[in-house]
Amino acid sequence: MLYRAASVLARISRLLRSELRYVPISTFSERGVFISLHRYDVTQEQSVLDARAEAERNFGKLHIACNNAGVPMQGTRLTNVQLEDWEFVIGVNIWGVIHGIRHLVPAILRHGEEGHA
Numbered sequence: 001m002l003y004r005a006a007s008v009l010a011r012i013s014r015l016l017r018s019e020l021r022y023v024p025i026s027t028f029s030e031r032g033v034f035i036s037l038h039r040y041d042v043t044q045e046q047s048v049l050d051a052r053a054e055a056e057r058n059f060g061k062l063h064i065a066c067n068n069a070g071v072p073m074q075g076t077r078l079t080n081v082q083l084e085d086w087e088f089v090i091g092v093n094i095w096g097v098i099h100g101i102r103h104l105v106p107a108i109l110r111h112g113e114e115g116h117a
Helices: 002-019 025-030 045-059 083-110
Strands: none
């Protein structure tokens, strides 16, 4: 299964490199790659659980999880960052990763097939 997933990702990568622009989702499905986009809040554990459940409902076993949400702070004077902004950054950059590890990785390991997180 990992080979199949890697093959799908390679096709997506080739398409994006060849287009070098915004690519409509329909372009992928025309080439046999099916993508489902959903918005969820990685800072909220229940939101991550809901996203995992929806992915499993739509696609079956989870083999790949891209747990890559993040908030950059380049060029920001750290002494000027408001407390609310710190809370948001920590929520995404720390709690988002923790929620993904706690709930997405076990879903990949559960079925005993190859996978990647």
